[in-house]
Amino acid sequence: MSVEILDGATIVHFLEDEEAFNSSVGNQFARLDTNKDGLLSYDEMLKELRSRGRP
Template sequence: MSVELLDSGTIVNFVEDEEAFHVSIRDRFAYLDADHDGLLSYSELLKELQSLRVLETHFGIDVQTDPKELAHVYKSLFVQFDHDSNGTVDLEEFKSETKRMMLAMANGMGFLPVQMVLEEGSFLKIAVERESNKLGLAA
């Protein structure tokens, strides 16, 4: 983990760079696809959803969340990815929903940069590193 300065433009630029975004999505999808069938089951995508820690922290402090509530949130998020409701997520669904979520995040940030703690290998960390490399800065 590292603390990085992030703004909406960094996220938008990453998502709009079709090649860089697709490579990152493809690599993460392949990592999550444990059985290598080209589809993500709920249990495979659950690892990624859990890494988001949607309800498990409050202002950076871990909190106890009802496991049933967490399970409901994760199932609801899975449904967001499963556009055709077939019980699995293919690469295009994963890419489309990740793009939608990242652009929504960028839209909610506004134009001022914020400091965030980012996990190594996360899409946001990749976006920051890509932007730093474009500007010739060390990440």
């Protein structure tokens, strides 16, 4: 497990950088959408949560 620390200014800057934000969200969505149907199913989300150590 990795630990990352972000301060408020870093988060605000990221959210204001529309290209970086959209790219990040798009990449994350594509990674989670394992069947590539353009939707995140319950099973796809559950798999991600479990991989992060959540029940």
